Amino acid sequence: MPNRLRTPLGISAVALLAVLLVTAVLAPVLWGDRAGAVDTANILQGPSERHWAGTDGLGRDIFFRVLVATRLSVILALLATGLGVVTGLLLGAAPQLIGARLGRLVTAGVNIAVAFPGLLLALSFAVIFGVGAKGAVLAIGFAVAPAFARLTSTLVASVAERDYVAASRIAGAGRFRVLVRHILPNIGEPLVVNATVAAGGSLLAFAGLSYLGLGVQAPDYDWGRLLGEGLNSLYVHPLAALVPGVAVVLAGLAFNLTGEAIARQIGQSTPLFTAVRRRAPLPEPTPSSTVDKDTVLAVEGLRVTFGALTPVRGLSFTMRRGEAVGVVGESGSGKSLTALAIAQLIEAPGEVHADRLEFAGEDLRHGPDRAQRRLLGTSFAMVFQDPMSSFNPTQRVGRQLAEPAVQHQGLRRREAFARAVDRLRAVRLPAAERRSHQFPHEFSGGMRQRAMIGMGLMGTPALIVADEPTTALDVTVQRQVLALLQDIRAADAIALLLISHDITVVGQVCERVLVMYAGRIVEDVAAEGLPDGARHPYTRALLAAVPHLGTDRDLPLTVIPGRPVEPGEVPAGCAFAPRCAYADDLCRQEDPPLEANAAGGRVACWHADLEPARVGERHE
Template identity: 55%
Template sequence: MSFAHRLRRTLRTPLGVAAVAAVAVLVLVAVLGPPLAGPAAGRVNTLAIDRGSSAAHLFGTDNLGRDIAARVVVATRLTLELTLLATAVGLAGGLLLGVAPAVLGRRAGRLVTAAVGVLVAFPGLLFVLVLATIFGAGSTGAVLSVGLAMVPPVARLVQNLTASVAGSDYVAAARILGTGRFRIVTRHILPNIAEPVTLFTAQMAANVLVSFSGLSFLGLGVQSPAYDWGRLLNEELNRIYVNPVAALAPGVAVVLTGLVFSLVGEVLAQASGRRAPHPSAEPPAGAAPVAVAPAAPPGTLVRVEDLRVSFPGGRTAVRGVSLAIGAGEAVGLVGESGSGKSLTALALAGLVPHQGEVSAATLRFDGHDMRADPKLGTSLAMVFQDPMASLNPALRVGRQLAEVAEVHLGASRAQAAARAVQRLSAVRIASAARRARQRPHEFSGGMRQRAMIGMGLMGEPKLIIADEPATALDVTVQRQVLDLLAEVRRESGAALLLISHDIAVVAQVCERVVVMYAGLVVEELPVADLAGRAAHPYTRALVGTVPTMTTDRDVALATIPGRPPEPGDRLEGCPFAPRCERARHRCRTAVPVLVDHGGGRRVACWYPVTETAELVQEGTTP
């Protein structure tokens, strides 16, 4: 989804409408103010000197009898022109210094970076006053002073953004191909940093306005006979105890216009937030090869191909997941903490946190393209790991369930309340009518989790995503919650995606297991094959860490040595290779792709384990 499309969508929100209206009013005042209010602003009337506020003169008159309200309106154009000009100076200078390290040699680039660091550390207001003394009083000197004072913070931002982009593989490839430094900057760097720089510039304009008005107030900015808001504030300050409105009018204009700039910046911030999935989104540098899901059989509810979730700073948490979930099927998503399980589920539900970027070649739910419209209504239910954080502690549980029916099903308040009690009873909460009137802190952990399941059932979900639904519960309650999920699935016919780091929990409920590691799917197999037919060493290691009734209590529990890679790490080979006893040279140099392994299984491993396989001897040619 392009920035222009997200901006148009943001402008249709109440915040966007308010920003457009405020900007329109400001532009109209700046354009029409001088021709309409100019005569009144310049008319000297010795009979009306220093008059107070009246019907004829809204803010009173000055020491020459000129209408102050008209002068404030006329000053709008010059104030905005000089503010925008100073902002342009700051932006241009910041861009030049910011991209300089990427264009200059290493030594010169370090010198520029160090110089910017010193200037950023210098107090901004003092820097403005020093520059104003150098350039002298007047509009030109004030524009240069304020504009140049804004160069260091812009340059520091651009330098940081440029450094993150300049280290990308596609920039390195452009250099190898002989692309010139200037073209690299204009073609590869600037387009990728345009959005945050634009946002920062909009927010910086408010500071420029205040700084410029401050210089004019001190007599270092606009000089007579011209005037801006700062000069008007200076002229009327000595009358603040006689006619406060006259002195406050230009100050209020500065504050309101600064708020308009901030409002525009907020709109740009929302438009520059999380990117919607886009079919043509390119995979990030260092991404794993694409593993395409097998052909979707009839009745497929969810189909995902090449799903990626990344965050600023080059951190990719999901690196190309492909999977399919059939209608009514129970699928388990397992792996260690940080393997990307929860983010994969959040991407399916359109709930990836702010700044996360989601892309997928295919992302369909019940025949609906989630990339075009992520709205799911009540067809998808989400059960989170911590129900206490998901339930509002200030609201009664029944009321929170009822809101789902009111918003999504159009039910009346009474109908929604009755349905909430019914759903609480359906998830085996005793005395449901009484419990519906209680708050979450009055529920036990298991009851809160059941209430969350009941909230998901307020509609008629086709898919239930349960993210670690029993992690914080004791064994007995954990079993009850898992049995409840299985029962709900049987009665409603909904598919279930159960996320857990505990492979034993998944084996109790699901029919098929998808194993994730380092943001990748490394194996997919039926639950019945977990114990003896798992082909990936990581899956076997997970199974081996689960104690059973026959486990020797005198022997230490099995563990997996090492730790998973970080989301920002570049995959040079199989991500599990540093922890795998079967790893060979090929495992450390090439990332395996998820391929069919027979019997409804898929595995991403160069040397998968089979029933009769022996370990490959060291030195064997791959």
């Protein structure tokens, strides 16, 4: 992995910054006396062998005064930049730290502040905080903050919805920990670049405030005061203004170019572990005595709303220990939202309502407390559909697998890492020890998916939710991943909720199939009877739309007519009626309930007993 700091640009930038910092440290010690020496016999002299840049109105050496002023100029600029960066980070990350509702108010305030020019803000704050170096630091720092906060807010929002962040939340990591461990490292490069640009801008801002008499006050001096003094004699002694101006430009270049080189290295040398205080193991959650011990998940009347939209409408189902249940349906039917609601990952403005929502005997309707977070972190495993976005790209795979064990099981870092390697072996990842030290981008798609399953096995899962785990994988790897999930389920009697758009795959892997349409379950059918036992027209249409070896190639492929229903446009009556071959006035007026049928399943259709018709053929 190349080191960006060893490129010609990186070496030059670091060398220039090093010269600047060394000058800031040593110049007052080496040349402080010469810079302050008054020589009335040599007032406003031009360049000479004794005074390289000439003298000022009191005969003091301008060149040495610029060198000595480096310390105060750099310190004040860094203080203002640090204040602006910290304030901007807090404001920009407010939605992540304090919640979406209060965060929106903070973001609105930031947007208003960004509308004002930075120099105008700095001047306004300088008047508020008063004349002097302290007031200038506060003024420039708070003037820098809004733009940095706006950038941070945008970057945090772009990363906060990634799968590896959701996985960290399932593992029970708090908001601050998620921000520091998983979000900030992935947005570090633009933040570093903008922080260094802000440092250069702060140098210029201080020069401007000091020039106007609002910054550093006599007898102290920085580059801004020297620049102001030099401009008074610009026509007779131009070097008096040129030398401090050149110093400001070179210092800005040093910060900006070094930051650019470092930014490219962000995330490539993240340490394997950070110090984590050992936590005492929390007590095991005790299942409610009123719940069947074999019931892993019980859902009744589950609804997910986003304001006036209700993309999940009244789902009810149960899962028992070791049972494999598939959820199928077209895109937008609410499959993934159902899984996220069960995992407690729906955030504002989304809301989850349920008559009953219990996992391992614990009621999840009141929001996850510490015990519930531990329960979800150790007994609930979620495999997301995109293996690339399932892992934090700035952290090694072994470290990410070990995090839940350190967080919830009280293991030491070394013990947790050893278990991570063991789990990678359990999911048949070759060279698990070596792979645990690699980054996600060094894994193939199938290997990343196996590692994601291994992360779910770090605890003692009672339920694995696999949200389209074979997406973007070739057929051979798909079969391997599905076989692995089956083996894991059979070995430890783990319940499996498999979400997929492919009804035939679900029928091969699962024991029961839940068919979803327009946010509700329209059929609950045994997988073994799926080809002949499906009673809902939508289920039959999904089966007919899958080509097989016996498909007549001379005929056009079967398709489901029409388009899926949008969550905000669900019609009265049966949502599938506009696309159904059996629809009549009853279907268009009343929504059929999900009721048990003679085959032992459940179906929501007024005409479930009719013989199948060809998809798209209107029933008379």
